Amino acid sequence: MQISLKLKIKVSDIMSKKKTYDEAVIRLEEIVALLERGGKGLDETLLLYEEGAVLLKQCQEDLKSAEGKLSELRLEDFEKELSKD
Amino acid sequence: MREVSELTSGPLGIGHFVNLIRKTIKQDRLFQNQAIKGEVSQWKQYPSGHTYFTLRDNDGQMSAVIWRGRCKIDDSINEGSEVVVIASLDLYAKQGRVQLIVDKIEPINAIGEMEETLRKLKIKLREEGVFELEKKSLPLIPKHIAIITGTGSAALSDMNRLIDNRWPGLRRTVIGVLVQGKNAAEEIVRGISVARKLSQPDIAKKRGQPPVDVIIVGRGGGSPEDLWAFNLEPVARAIIATETPIISAIGHESDLLVSDMVADVRASTPSNAIERCVPDYNAIQMYLSELGERLDSSSIRQIGDVRNKLKLLSSMLKAAPMAGFTKVKIKIQGLASRLKNSSKVLLAKELSRISNFETSLSAVHPYRVLERGYSMVQNESGDVLTEIKQLEIGQRITMNFADGLADADIIEIKNKSE
Numbered sequence: 327m328q329i330s331l332k333l334k335i336k337v338s339d340i341m342s343k344k345k346t347y348d349e350a351v352i353r354l355e356e357i358v359a360l361l362e363r364g365g366k367g368l369d370e371t372l373l374l375y376e377e378g379a380v381l382l383k384q385c386q387e388d389l390k391s392a393e394g395k396l397s398e399l400r401l402e403d404f405e406k407e408l409s410k411d
Numbered sequence: 412m413r414e415v416s417e418l419t420s421g422p423l424g425i426g427h428f429v430n431l432i433r434k435t436i437k438q439d440r441l442f443q444n445q446a447i448k449g450e451v452s453q454w455k456q457y458p459s460g461h462t463y464f465t466l467r468d469n470d471g472q473m474s475a476v477i478w479r480g481r482c483k484i485d486d487s488i489n490e491g492s493e494v495v496v497i498a499s500l501d502l503y504a505k506q507g508r509v510q511l512i513v514d515k516i517e518p519i520n521a522i523g524e525m526e527e528t529l530r531k532l533k534i535k536l537r538e539e540g541v542f543e544l545e546k547k548s549l550p551l552i553p554k555h556i557a558i559i560t561g562t563g564s565a566a567l568s569d570m571n572r573l574i575d576n577r578w579p580g581l582r583r584t585v586i587g588v589l590v591q592g593k594n595a596a597e598e599i600v601r602g603i604s605v606a607r608k609l610s611q612p613d614i615a616k617k618r619g620q621p622p623v624d625v626i627i628v629g630r631g632g633g634s635p636e637d638l639w640a641f642n643l644e645p646v647a648r649a650i651i652a653t654e655t656p657i658i659s660a661i662g663h664e665s666d667l668l669v670s671d672m673v674a675d676v677r678a679s680t681p682s683n684a685i686e687r688c689v690p691d692y693n694a695i696q697m698y699l700s701e702l703g704e705r706l707d708s709s710s711i712r713q714i715g716d717v718r719n720k721l722k723l724l725s726s727m728l729k730a731a732p733m734a735g736f737t738k739v740k741i742k743i744q745g746l747a748s749r750l751k752n753s754s755k756v757l758l759a760k761e762l763s764r765i766s767n768f769e770t771s772l773s774a775v776h777p778y779r780v781l782e783r784g785y786s787m788v789q790n791e792s793g794d795v796l797t798e799i800k801q802l803e804i805g806q807r808i809t810m811n812f813a814d815g816l817a818d819a820d821i822i823e824i825k826n827k828s829e
Contacts (some may be wrong), residue, residue: 346550347550347551347552347554348550348551351551351702354702354706355702357706358702358705358706358709361705361706361709361710361713362705362709364709364712364713364716366713368713368714371710371713371714372710372714374710375706375710378706378710379706382699382702382703382706385699386699388552388554389552389692389695389696389699391554391621392552392553392554392555392578392581392582392621393580393581393582394555394580394581394582394620394621395582396571396582396583396584396585397583397584397585398562398584398585398587399585399586399587400562400587401586401587401588401598401601401602401605404586404605405601405605408605408608408609408614
């Protein structure tokens with residue numbers, strides 16, 4: 327019971343605080359390694375799976391969010407633009 | 412040898428003699444295109460455009476001339492300047508005067524001063540512990556790269572080409588600045604400050620972009636003077652103050668500048684900067700799908716193991732007396748229902764895999780074949796007939812077409828080999 331309580335807190339952390347891509351990939355690798363090693367109970371397996379699925383989705387979204395336009399301007403134009411903000 | 416015979420055949424005219432000397436001087440490589448250093452005195456620039464002066468040091472002196480338009484003369488050169496000249500010795504026969512004809516003149520004070528300032532800056536930064544500061548690591552994937560470099564430069568097009576090879580359409584912002592000359596350092600500093608603003612989450616949000624997470628400051632190769640802006644303190648300070656990981660990518664492999672020493676990453680060339688911070692998109696995609704597959708398969712295997720144990724447990728429970736086991740039973744029931752729910756997600760995945768499989772299966776369904784002009788033959792009990800030996804004369808068969816059936820009787824059987 328102790329363990330599952332701790333795990334639940336972890337999952338809720340994930341839901342509330344968005345990880346950076348780097349953090350997400352590292353945690354996902356960790357989860358896959360844990361599951362592949364085996365020997366986890368059902369509770370833990372399901373929690374790890376859920377967490378992994380969330381992280382994988384986030385990583386894929388992160389990849390997409392790196393796509394964008396190329397903007398090229400002279401220094402002064404950027405300075406003008408930024409002074410408007 | 413001719414000169415010697417002339418010498419022996421009688422007195423030489425002085426002009427002739429002087430010209431012989433001139434010839435000797437002109438032929439000796441020691442006196443031609445020689446680099447000579449000294450101090451400038453009697454510096455006079457004439458309206459004709461020629462410049463006359465004397466090059467001297469404590470041990471000697473000689474007059475020198477720079478013909479009009481022969482070379483660029485630094486404004487700082489004047490009476491007392493230390494200079495290096497590339498000059499050839501000549502003898503003005505009419506006056507019997509030797510002088511240096513200057514092809515190139517550079518003030519050495521300026522070079523010396525620059526080197527000295529650089530040396531002092533390096534000492535100062537070292538004493539401050541700047542070189543020991545922890546380097547910020549680059550993100551695994553850059554969501555927004557800022558590149559501070561010369562607009563329209565070869566370095567920029569190299570970088571853009573390389574990015575598009577590795578990750579087509581990766582977001583980037585190019586801040587065009589001067590990278591050499593008097594104003595370069597100031598513009599580079601302002602460029603860094605723009606990039607820093609773009610890396611602030613609130614400003615980035617207003618602009619509808621992710622914050623800049625990698626900054627590249629760089630330019631292609633050039634002379635030490637061309638690259639000098641990257642050796643100046645304001646540029647170094649701006650790099651040090653930057654919270655976002657910053658890559659210094661200046662010139663070639665062999666050029667080591669102060670900006671290289673203070674940046675988080677020193678790239679040997681602008682292209683190398685891209686290699687360092689932009690991963691290959693396809694490789695990343697493949698890696699993520701591999702992780703996803705491993706996550707699914709390892710979970711399914713684990714759940715399978717648990718399910719088997721659970722079955723065992725519940726059968727044991729059924730057999731066991733109820734009293735004292737209620738708690739355990741409730742726990743197992745809870746687990747079982749969670750298993751059902753979570754399995755649904757995995758199950759849905761399996762289902763979609765199966766339906767994909769079905770789609771590809773339906774492409775080879777018999778009816779698809781019939782549509783192409785073939786027909787399928789069945790006997791009266793519905794078996795599909797594929798061989799001639801399944802037939803006999805007088806037998807009734809059913810032929811399946813894509814749009815209907817037809818019955819027929821066998822009147823003759825011919826074996827292919829016959």
